[in-house]
Amino acid sequence: GYDRLLAGARSGKFASMFSEFQFAGVAEHLAEEFGTQGLPISLSTACASGATAIQMGVEAIRRGETDSALCVATDGSVHAEALIRFSLLSALSTHNDPPGKASRPFSRDRNGFVMAEGAGAFVLESYQAAKARGAPILGVIRGCGERADDYHRTRTHPDGLPIIAAIRSALADADCPPESIDYVNAHGTGTPENDKMEYLALASVFGERVHHLPVSSSKSMIGHTLTAAGAIEAAISLMAITHGMLPPTINREMPDPEIKLDIVPDVGRKASVRAVLSNSFGFGGQNACLVLSGEPA
Numbered sequence: 001g002y003d004r005l006l007a008g009a010r011s012g013k014f015a016s017m018f019s020e021f022q023f024a025g026v027a028e029h030l031a032e033e034f035g036t037q038g039l040p041i042s043l044s045t046a047c048a049s050g051a052t053a054i055q056m057g058v059e060a061i062r063r064g065e066t067d068s069a070l071c072v073a074t075d076g077s078v079h080a081e082a083l084i085r086f087s088l089l090s091a092l093s094t095h096n097d098p099p100g101k102a103s104r105p106f107s108r109d110r111n112g113f114v115m116a117e118g119a120g121a122f123v124l125e126s127y128q129a130a131k132a133r134g135a136p137i138l139g140v141i142r143g144c145g146e147r148a149d150d151y152h153r154t155r156t157h158p159d160g161l162p163i164i165a166a167i168r169s170a171l172a173d174a175d176c177p178p179e180s181i182d183y184v185n186a187h188g189t190g191t192p193e194n195d196k197m198e199y200l201a202l203a204s205v206f207g208e209r210v211h212h213l214p215v216s217s218s219k220s221m222i223g224h225t226l227t228a229a230g231a232i233e234a235a236i237s238l239m240a241i242t243h244g245m246l247p248p249t250i251n252r253e254m255p256d257p258e259i260k261l262d263i264v265p266d267v268g269r270k271a272s273v274r275a276v277l278s279n280s281f282g283f284g285g286q287n288a289c290l291v292l293s294g295e296p297a
Contacts, residue, residue: 023042023044024042025042026042027040027041027042028040028042030070030072034070036070038060038065038066038069041056043056044227045282045284045286045288046226046227046282046283046284046286047187047189047224047226047227047229047230047280047281047282047283047286048146048230048280048281048282048286048287048288049073049226049227049228049230049282049286050073050120050227050228050229050230050231050232050233050234050280051144051230051231051234051278051280051288051289051290052146052230052280052286052288053071053072053073053230053231054071054122054124054141054144054230054231054234054290055144055146055288055290056069056071057069057070057071057122057124058124058141058144059144061124061125061126067125067126067129068123068124068125068126068129069123069124069125070121070122070123070124071121071122071123071124071231072119072120072121072122072231073119073120073121073227073228073229073230073231073232074118074119074120074227074228075117075118075119075225075226075227075228075229076117077115077117077226077227078115078116078117082115083115086115089154090112091112091113091154091191092112092113092114092115093110093111093112093113093114093190094111094112095109095111100251101251101253102114103190103219103220103221103223103224103250103251104190104220104251104252104253105186105188105189105190105195105217105219105220105249105251105263106186106188106190106195106199106217106249106252106256106259106261106263107190107251107252107253107254107255107256108254108255108256108257109253109254110190110191110192110195110256111190111191111192112189112190112191113189113190113191113219113223113224114190114219114223114224115223115224115226116219116222116223116224116225116226117225117228118222118225118228118232119225119228119231119232120228120230120231120232120233120234120235121231122231122234122235124141127140127296137295138238138242139238139241139242139292139293139294139295140292140293140294140295140296141234141290141291141292142173142174142175142176142275142291142292142293143170143171143172143173143174143175143176143290143291144170144173144288144289144290144291145165145166145167145168145169145170145171145172145173145288145289146166146169146286146287146288146289147162147163147165147166147169147287148162148285148286148287149162149163149285149286149287150285151285152285153283153284154283154284155193156193156194156197156281156285157285160197160200160201160204162285162287163197163198163201163279163281163287164201164204164205165287166279166281166287166288166289167201167202167205167277167279167289168205169289170277170289170290170291171205171277171291173291174275174291174293176275176291178205178206178207178209179209180274180275181206181213181275181276181277181291182214182271182272182273182274182275182276183213183214183215183216183237183240183246183271183273183276183277184202184213184214184215184216184276184277184278184279185216185217185218185233185234185236185237185240185247185276185277185278185279186198186202186215186216186217186279187217187229187279187280187281188215188216188217188218188219188220188249189217189219189224190217190219190220190224194281195256195259196258196259198279198281199258199259199260199261202215202261210260210261211260211261211262212262213261213262214246214262214264214269214271215249215261215262215263215264216246216247216248216249216263216264217249217263218232218233218236218247220248220249220250220251220252221247221248221250229280230278230280230288230290233278233280234278234290234292237276237278237290237292238276238292240271240273240276241273241274241276241292241293241294242294244270244271244272244273245268245269245270245271246264246268246269246270246271246273247264247268248264248265248266248267248268248269249263249264249265249266250265250266251266252265252266274293274294275291275292275293276291276292276293277289277290277291278290278291278292
């Protein structure tokens with residue numbers, strides 16, 4: 001199959017397909033489609049990509065380079081090669097029967113994530129510009145934080161300091177003390193190490209309050225959409241604020257005694273939500289966090 005692929009590439013018959021899917025051209029195609037005027041940027045920070053795209057849009061608006069930015073995150077990685085590579089890394093869940101219970105974030109018997117495909121898109125705009133044109137405002141990106149972790153290409157540093165620093169950076173950028181966060185949309189992939197490290201990081205930032213702070217993993221229901229996850233989960237976070245409903249973490253049949261979180265088990269929960277922390281941690285040490293809130297009164 002690989003030899004046929006190379007032969008097809010050399011034939012020159014698929015130049016248009018190559019142009020369509022060349023990584024650096026993704027943002028160019030979007031700019032042509034929507035007529036955007038700014039600098040088109042294609043980026044990859046692994047599973048933090050969606051959050052990073054939003055952060056770059058926020059920063060461009062803050063710098064006064066634009067009044068609005070289109071931030072899109074998408075992934076279509078469910079194919080044989082990606083499945084094999086993640087399997088070799090022991091990153092995928094092996095709970096295949098029944099399939100609906102394969103993704104088990106924060107559960108004691110978790111053993112990996114479930115790959116998924118999806119996309120999320122945000123139109124970001126300065127608050128003044130949005131109000132001036134009477135735009136419906138769904139929420140506010142209050143703050144963004146990122147920290148790199150060069151410990152290992154797939155594993156998190158054992159002390160969790162880069163994750164802790166990313167969370168604290170987002171809170172500081174948002175001018176939000178930890179006690180102002182009402183809900184955390186966790187990265188929560190369902191791998192043994194990731195979930196444990198995220199819990200330890202949250203405990204470091206929120207202290208004893210972490211045991212009563214609602215936390216959930218959307219990946220328990222939709223799987224891990226990889227580079228799209230940060231944007232999709234930011235949208236879910238905004239919906240939690242708008243609808244006053246916390247999404248659950250399903251498949252929690254075996255609570256992990258070492259992860260003492262209120263993970264909103266199995267069923268959604270009504271709650272008044274003012275501010276949300278959304279976490280995204282990617283392979284290669286890419287850590288990005290967002291703080292979102294409703295429109296100011």
